[in-house]
Amino acid sequence: DAIPSADQIRITTSLKSQKGSVWTKNKSIFEYWEVEVTFRVTGRGRIGADGLAIWFTEEPGLEGPVFGAADKWNGVGIFFDSFDNDGKKNNPGVIVVGNNGKLLYDHQNDGSTQALASCLRDFRNKPYPVRVKIAYYQKTLTVLVNNGFTPDKDDYELCAKVEDMVLPSQGYFGISAATGGLADDHDVLSFLTFQLTEPGKEAPTPDTEIPQKDKEKYQEEFEHFQQELDKKKEEFQKEHPDVQGQPGKTTFAFSLSADDVFETVSDRELRQIFEGQNRIHLEIKQLNRQLDMILDEQRRYVSAVTDEIAKRGASLPGQQEQVSQQEIETVVKTQEEVIRQVNEIRNSVADTLKSISGAQHPGSAGVYETTQHFNDIKEHLHLVKRDIEHLAQRNMPSSDKVKCPELPPFPSCLSTMHFIIFVAVQTVLFFGYIMYRSQQEAAAKKFF
Known part of the structure; x- marks a missing residue:
């Protein structure tokens, strides 16, 4: 159900019982890594569901019951759980759950019986996008969260830290989301992956990581996607000419631009x-x-x-x-x-x-x-x-x-x-x- 666009990917829309996910196509060969994810979770209600998950697993995930991805994964999942299933008033929260490919996720207790670390963070309906920085270095997993109340991109707070954690040496990164009886929009604005190296150790060059054929293939896929997006935009403009401000509708176009320039009293407050x-x-x-x-x-x-x-x-x-x-x-x-x-x-x-x-x-x-x-x-x-x-x-x-x-x-x-x-x-x-x-x-x- 994921919907890509030019500036973001909507993992799930605010409709009931939706699932969506996005995964990397190639395995990550980084021994130590760091990911920075920027996302929004928005909904009309005071309570949302179900949540969003960031993954690093040995195999790419399929659609399943764990925040839109399959259960019994081999790796780690960082869950942004919106709904309080166990009634302990500990949601919205961030939970780190590891799995060796044999455990079933405990939905009824919001994963509290399996959590390696957790923290309470409200990530819904924030004025700025929520930013998450996840680092794995020398068997230590660290999760830092920017709560979305400030435009400062470096205003991170420590959320969770797990030591002596062994993850697969190679794996796939992914992000998934799901809705239930309640629903939120789960939008991903960016997903950046970095390699961490020990001091004095040289990192491999990009040419050795991605073959030239794969680069050309990805470039062709991107151009094809861009062309499809342009065609859909043209079709939408033909079906809705009143939105574009045609020559005979100058007054309407001017009124739209005026609303865009001047903020309302409620927006200013x-x-x-x-x-x-x-x-x-x-x-x-x-x-x-x-x-x-x-x-x-x-x-x-x-x-x-x-x-x-x-x-x-x-x-x-x-x-x-x-x-x-x-x-x-x-x-x-x-x-x-x-x-x-x-x-x-x-x-x-x-x-x-x-x-x-x-x-x-x-x-x-x-x-x-x-x-x-x-x-x-x-x-x-x-x-x-x-x-x-x-x-x-x-x-x-x-x-x-x-x-x-x-x-x-x-x-x-x-x-x-x-x-x-x-x-x-x-x-x-x-x-x-x-x-x-x-x-x-x-x-x-x-x-x-």
Whole structure:
């Protein structure tokens, strides 16, 4: 049922119980390889079916029940499953399933019992084409996905990774799709295959891979296909002359060109929604990276203070040692609490990033507000870091104190009681911020 055209191949149309597939004619002789696939899955309903599959198998696949291809394949299939057969709400998702030619695919459980790796990704009805990069190198299969929310072609996220995976040394690449009771259009825009070689190893030249006769044969087939396509276009123009804007219908042609030039209000609003959503997505990813850096800094400080406790254990005598050790233990516990809070912030950012990928919030007004809130949190954590440095310098002997050159002396050191009060205030602010964000999200859900 696949329908080729000049710029894409429609594997299946949005009709019930359709199947289609496209396979390479020659075997791939690459030991290590990488494929980049660009596709669209679009449908009118909120839920689609069944899905799309990318294949590397020892033999070219035939039509069958596994996303339009035959079962019991020898190789690997990367399945983009749209429909939730097992009712576990884990679809749309990406599943990697290997087979030695003897296993039957478990449709009822969406392949979860046979999956080598998987991830949840919504690939339906995206503003931009979804891009997938699949690499097999030194028995490791890696799947990277661009979710289609951004026009950036290099904005990939790791979806799945399978190690110690043995695939056939030669095989065929293919892509297939199928529909069921629900239906989507499955369109493939590009399918690029690359050979991966080890450093220092020369790759074979293209002339040794494809004989000249095969090149001429493929060129003839392409020209024949192009001629058939041109004939069909001419026949369509003769059957539908009103579409082309004949000489007696100049006004109609002008109205079409005007609609093409000027976007409607709904199109403009939709474009602004996606642009704002893309900016929010990038901002939150940047903030997530910054929080990871802050978390690493806090862990290093905990390690440094723990080492200080061990050093002071044998050096400070009597009551002074006991008091200093108690203060440092208090600092360690407080730092552990700070690390826990930063972890919670990081998880919150990750959840927000996932919700941004699945929801559409109009405009970009929330970018500045979100950035400002997280900048405030970052400043507070830097204050905690500075106060801990002051406390550590106060407890060190005068000969070991680190002096900052060219800076005026600080008026006073932070006491333990003040530090605990400061951390308590930060904790209250943090929970207040979480409650504020929850109220904002609840209001947004009610609005939509």
